[in-house]
Amino acid sequence: MTTTSDLQREAAAQTPRSPSAPRRGIGLGGAFTIAWRAIVGTPMRSILTALGVIIGVAAVVALTAIGQGSTAGVTTRLESLGTNLLTVQSARGGGGGSLVRGGPRQTITVKNAEALAMAFGDRVAGVAPSVNSNVQAKLGSLNTQASVVGTWPAYATVRNSPVEAGNYFTQADVDARKRTAVIGHQVLVDLWGDTATDADALNQKIRLGSVTFTVVGVLPDKGNSGFGNANSQVLIPLSTYLQRFSRTNSAGGQPTVSNVYLSATNAKDLTALQADVTDFLSVRHDQTDPDNLDFQVQNQADSLASLNAITSTLTILVGAIAGISLLVGGIGIMNIMLVSVTERTREIGVRKALGAKPRDILTQFLVEASLLSIGGGIIGLGLGVAAAYAGKFFGIAPVFSSTPIIVAFIFSALVGIFFGYYPAARAARLDPVDSLRYE
Known part of the structure; x- marks a missing residue:
């Protein structure tokens, strides 16, 4: 106040110095x-x-x-899941079809993935089909819940998931249905302890459900991405998964997968590749109505922009x-x-x-x-x-x-x-x- x-x-400051001076x-x-x-x-x-x-x-x-x-x-999280990525998965089209666990009927087969790899091998860095289920991973008296993913070796490139230690399983492992596994960081911590190193798990035996696997590689700590915790994954050969964990899902007598991932070698080719893959699968699935396909091809760039x-x-x-x-x-x-x-x-x-x-x-x-x-x-x-x-x-x-x-x-x-x-x-x-x- x-x-x-x-x-x-x-x-005083406003008082003029002389009668004739103007007030300021x-x-x-x-x-x-x-x-x-x-x-x-x-x-x-x-x-x-x-x-x-x-x-x-x-x-x-x-x-x-x-x-x-x-x-x-x-x-960042989407980009960490793979760059220039296309995802092929089943859709509700194709005249309906029964629902499996509330989702669309599985229509993407391993043969589809093999055909895509042959047809677009010069335009993609890799093709990796993928199917997964939740399984109990065990080491002695310790256990943890893990997401077992059956896939191909190209998964490392396509989904930006290189190993931090050890190696990926090879195509020979896929062909021979070997029981080899690449484990996520959280699986390592849960089964070997907080102070465990990657070397502690390499060449060790773990049980996935009732099946014994040999750990050949360990993934780096990728954090909780919000799109499924990559740290809790266990990657195994797709052929082994279909033999040991498959729920006998099939389409036309062929085993099905949840997704097929394709990584374009050129980001500028992603939209064109999406259209070509859609046309290619439409022919293989004998689909004529583009608005009622039994599959969908998602573009990572479009998802990211949305x-x-x-x-x-x-x-x-x-x-x-x-x-x-x-x-x-x-x-x-x-x-x-x-x-x-x-x-x-x-x-x-x-x-x-x-x-x-x-x-x-x-x-x-x-x-x-x-x-x-x-x-x-x-x-x-x-x-x-x-x-x-x-x-x-x-x-x-x-x-x-x-x-x-x-x-x-x-x-x-x-x-x-x-x-x-x-x-x-x-x-x-x-x-x-x-x-x-x-x-």
């Missing part, structure tokens, strides 16, 4: 000083006044950073909703400033009586509102960054970009100016005589 001595010093305003510096004293003089009210802006800026910064972090995380579009839209939507609190904060500033003008009516009358001009009063209250909003914006930025980093506890690494931060800060400053103008203009229009009489 401004004191009498402050008014006297201000009056207090200037921006003087307005800043007076506004700052008014803010720090009532700290609790000032904080509560700026609270809406603080929350708004913090919400915009935190939510956009977390949203962008989620988008980046999805992109996911990014969804997450980006949600980020913008949530950020816009959070921005509404900035407007609410601006209304709060206007309300408190109107109350402040009413409380300080007599002070305004004294200033005008001592020579303050309407523009001096306007500037003083406008600067005060701007300081509240800008200060709230700065505090909100700090809280928003802290809240975004707190997302790491939920597995989301925030990604900050300058645009939403700058926009939120500028918007908070404009909110103070816009909503502070009316109370400031009202204060400037007060009649000095009536103000001095105000109780």
Whole structure:
């Protein structure tokens, strides 16, 4: 609150040196000083006044950073599953068909995978059919739940899953139906302990269900991708899987698989390869209606673009909703400033009586509102960054970009100016005589 001595010093500063000298305003510096004293003089009210802006800026910064972090995380996880990837899987078309475990009838066979490898070998880095089931993995008295995946050696290239130690099973192992296995990092930890090394598991025997396998390789720690934990996988030759774990699913007398993965050698060829693979399988499956196929070919790039579009839209939507609190904060500033003008009516009358001009009063209250909003914006930025980093506890690494931060800060400053103008203009229009009489 401004004191009498402050008014006297201000009056002295505004008193002309000679009768003919024009009166000068207090200037921006003087307005800043007076506004700052008014803010720090009532700290609790000032904080509560700026609270809406603080929350708004913090919400915009935190939510956009977390949203962008989620988008980046999805992109990284999809890319870690394989690059330039096409996925062939069964669909509900082909005239219906019975459902297996709530899904479409399995129509993709091992013969399909072999035909794709022969037909597109010059355009793909590898072809890997895949079928899996959950099985208990055991080592002595220890056990863990694992996802056993039957596939070909090309899985390492197609799904970006090279071994960290040892080797993959070979095509000879597939041909001979060898009981060799490549285990994920979590399987290693669960069966050999937290301090185990890859070497501890190599050439050791484990049981998958009731079948004994020899560990020939260990996969690196890939984290929980959110698309099935790769660390809990055990990869075995497809022929061994079909012999030991198959549920006797077949199509036309041929064993079926869940997916066939193809990795294009050229990213620019991915869309064309998708169309060619669709045409190729349509002929083999004797499918004539492109809208009713019993299989589908998914393009990783399209899936990634769709996911990014969804997450980006949600980020913008949530950020816009959070921005509404900035407007609410601006209304709060206007309300408190109107109350402040009413409380300080007599002070305004004294200033005008001592020579303050309407523009001096306007500037003083406008600067005060701007300081509240800008200060709230700065505090909100700090809280928003802290809240975004707190997302790491939920597995989301925030990604900050300058645009939403700058926009939120500028918007908070404009909110103070816009909503502070009316109370400031009202204060400037007060009649000095009536103000001095105000109780």
